[in-house]
Amino acid sequence: MAKKKPTVAIVMGSKSDWPVLEHTVNTLKEFGVESTVKIMSAHRTPHEAADFAENAAKNGYKVVIGAAGGAAHLSGVLAGHTILPVIGIPVKGWALDGMDSLLSTVMMPKGVPVATVAIGKAGAINAAILAVQIMALSDAALKRKLVSYKKNMAKEVLKADAELQAELGA
Ligand code: RP5
Numbered sequence: 001m002a003k004k005k006p007t008v009a010i011v012m013g014s015k016s017d018w019p020v021l022e023h024t025v026n027t028l029k030e031f032g033v034e035s036t037v038k039i040m041s042a043h044r045t046p047h048e049a050a051d052f053a054e055n056a057a058k059n060g061y062k063v064v065i066g067a068a069g070g071a072a073h074l075s076g077v078l079a080g081h082t083i084l085p086v087i088g089i090p091v092k093g094w095a096l097d098g099m100d101s102l103l104s105t106v107m108m109p110k111g112v113p114v115a116t117v118a119i120g121k122a123g124a125i126n127a128a129i130l131a132v133q134i135m136a137l138s139d140a141a142l143k144r145k146l147v148s149y150k151k152n153m154a155k156e157v158l159k160a161d162a163e164l165q166a167e168l169g170a
Helices: 015-030 046-056 074-080 099-106 121-136 140-167
Strands: 008-012 035-039 063-069 086-091
Touching: 008 015, 008 046, 008 074, 008 121, 015 035, 015 063, 015 086, 015 121, 046 074, 063 074, 063 099, 063 121, 074 086, 074 099, 086 099, 086 121, 121 140
Parallel strands: 008 035, 008 063, 063 086
Antiparallel strands: none
């Protein structure tokens, strides 16, 4: 069977971001969503990043996810060059524990939003889920998968609680 066309574009600032971004790709896969992953930097390859974002909609992407650490301007630059929704993942940097990445991703000026998720792995997973939620607005099959994802999540919590209660003899 032919591979589905990727609908989510993931752009990370460096290969060193990959251990975090792998969670985004894998979560999208759980929903059967294909993605493209690119390394492009707001500072080191600014022209390529701008060009990619400018052509993202034309190339069939529905959502763009940006991820960078430190002076994390990548998601903002992508958002400045596309009208697609942009989700930003702050990757934990090397000096300020991710606060630098968080603030430089989230504090966008009015008119150019970046939907910023949590720092690191939780954010990487949530970026994928948020992308699926956006696409599910016009995709009934994706919507069904989201409903069952939430149900499974609740089931796991209830199971963990039942196990804890048994352990505690409550
Ligand atoms: C950012 O600087 C990247 O997104 C990465 O999180 C960080 C460090 O990059 P490297 O020096 O490891 O390439 O632009």
